[in-house]
Amino acid sequence: MKSPPKKRWSWRSRTARGLIYQGLAVLLIGLLFWFLAHNTARNMTVRGIQSGFDFLAQTAGFDIGESLFAFDSEQPYWRAFLVGLVNTIRVAALGIILTTVIGTLIGIGRLARNLLVRSLCGAYVEFFRNVPILLQLLMWYLLFTEILPAADAAWRLNTWLGPVFLSKGGLNFPAPVATETGWEISLPIQGEFAVEHGGALTPEFLALLLGLTIYTAAFVAEVVRAGIQSVPRGQTEAASALGLSRAHSMRLILLPQALRVIIPPMTNQYLNLTKNSSLAVAIGYPDVVSIANTAINQSGRAVECIAIIMLIYLSTSLLTSVLMNWYNAKAAIRER
């Protein structure tokens, strides 16, 4: 059993040409980067801007509208970024869950037998896909700040857990809080100026969540619809020929195959939702981009702050890509 011999070198070979081209390309790109870095350094000295990530330990000097844990202007910049990151994760995670539910329902609705349901779902998709997300966010925010009643006269809904209040001050609902004696449920009550106690979600958060969810759901609906339609009709026919009920056929045959087609573009939509949450800066919700924007204005460290934002989003995207590739490899239908 022989093995292939080692390749010998020749200047006229394709390999040599290839190396020369690559060397030139790397050199050009390297020169470009050097040119940009050089200019940046000179500009920063001229304008007296300092560089370095040490500013992260300095006092932030600004307050943040809402955060999951305590923050005030005495805290350092890196804590501010952390608050922003947590805020982004909060709205993105909830948004992903809600948009999956709504989008799947509408996607299935587009294939319904009922004409009205089909048309309504179709109209939903067409309308919300063709209007920019920023505009939708601004509209939702305006609705929340104009239509809702003032915080001293909030709308009240009595649920079996307790009262829920909705007003310009946000959504207040019964929530568990930690006290000295353990966990207990805190119920919101209508105070003189605002609703007190209970868990609270600000109108900014609600507007962002609603806007992102409804916009992305239109795209999710299309992904789900395409996935269901991608399973050849012969599969359902074969399933019923084997005597499987509609429910079984859906669960054992249709859904697993449809999911393989649905999952990749679906994760893409999740990523889009996460990236779109950066538009929070336009409605005043303190997500990580919003905080970075304030930080740039306070500290002048534009390059560093933008680099932080990009790093955070890149890590999210890469992590999702890796998970997706792993899932794809696992779920792939074995072929010859």
Next chain:
Amino acid sequence: MGGMRWLRVNLFGDWKTSLATLMVGLLFMYWLPQLLDWALFRARWLTNADACRLDGAGACWSVVAEKYRIILLGRYPQEEQWRPLIATCLMVGLLVASCLRACWRRGLIVAWVAVLTTFFILMYGDVAGLSKVETDRWGGLPLTILLASLSIPTAFPLALAIALGRRSNLPAIRSLCTIFVELVRGVPLISVLFMASFMFPLFMPPGLSIDVLIRVLAGISLFSAAYMAEVIRGGLQSIPRGQEEAAATLSLSYWQTQRLIVLPQALATVVPGLMNNFIAIFKDTSLVTIVSLYELTGALSLALNSDADWRPFKIEGYIFIALIYFTFCYAMSRYSLWVEREVNKGKAR
């Protein structure tokens, strides 16, 4: 199937369908009259602001009648507004033509250069007796269309190069192109716009300052190029290897093969994908509001924020703009579907 029978099957086919029809019908009967009442019957169309504030007034469409010039054209001087109007129409015409395969000749490139030059001359002026209008007064719809359209000729060559680079056998070139695409696709557009706004001035040699419009355009083009590259790469992958082998046996070089054989076939298939990309960029131009360029979305804030009389009626303004975007984007997506059908017709000749 006759009309009545079709309706019956689709609305009342079985008990579940009938139930759904009933529920939707009830919802409609409850909400629709209220909506129509507010939007149409009680609405004020051409009144002043006070009439809109009266009790019992519905939607105040008068705000559109009053402010439509600023919303649509930004702060462009009133007497000269015919100029952006013509410029926009020319640009739209060019875009429509560029999607048709019949127009893909040398003349198309000439047309692009001609229309773009005319656009800038009309908008900026300062020649041929036209008065000068600085770029910071450009706004509204022409700005939206300019940003979206201009991103195409700037992004397309880059996207083509990157797509070819990703398919190359040379590992360094392939890696560089892949890194670029993954980097750009992993970050939100707003961060690229921030980069354009805050960092591009730092990249320039000291003393050289570049107009914010150009910087934003560069940011949008870079962003768009990464997505376009993926669409083009998909098209390139769909060309069977046998085509390149046949070209090799006919002694065509790599560049000749790409130019004469691979790209003409690949580009025809990716036109629908590129159009979707364009629609997305068209919507994304709304983000430049955040870096203080007053295109369509920003122009509304411009029109109403400083005017306390009309400010309560911002929602009607938003609806107006939403309808404009919807009209453009919906029309473009229909057009894209039509082009795709034409391309497939050609294949099955």
Next chain:
Amino acid sequence: MTDSIISFEKVNKWYGNNFHVLRDIDLTVDRGERIVICGPSGSGKSTLIRCINRLEEHQEGRLVVDGIELGEDVRAVDAVRKEVGMVFQQFNLFPHLTVMENLTLSPIWVGKVSKQEARERAMTQLERVRIAEQADKYPLQLSGGQQQRVAIARALCLKPKIMLFDEPTSALDPEMIKEVLDVMTELAAQGITMLCVTHEMGFAKAVADRVIFMDEGQIVEQAKPEEFFSNPQSPRSQDFLSKILGH
């Protein structure tokens, strides 16, 4: 002594590190000779002829085509490709160009011939394969047999010294195989060097000067067609022939 136009000396090729697809190939082809290569699938027949115009690269041994040694040197490869024409199983015509444009593409862009002369040359070849009236049609408007004949004409436009055929009729419906084989038979009679990988044994009997049988990367047997078909020497050839001539 007739001069050899193709010569394989101890040529070896591997796919990756494990799959030894060509083993110690020794083969000489004379100018004007017509050779048919047959064998079971996976035996390396296509790989063999694709090495001749460097669509595949060999790792060991010496391969000389028309006096030019094939190796890493790109200029040598370009020179060889100008002398060798190839016809593929999948035709590989360019669907976005007309038949005439398919044929004149290479002479104009590579041969630097004038458009007028390229057209004349193309028409001559189209008449040779009896398809001149389809010159302005697009490939997808033609039948499989017609497309393959156009592919042959396209290869001939470069006036090659050697023509390679890689299973030219395997993708055709049965009723169209004859028209392509007829064209190939006429071509064979005109003195061009031909190497043809095919399962069409009738063609081999009628046209070939030599039949080469390959199995598992090796040349197992080569002989004149009459000898090979009536009296195969090796048990593997006997086995193969019984399978393909049996039904």
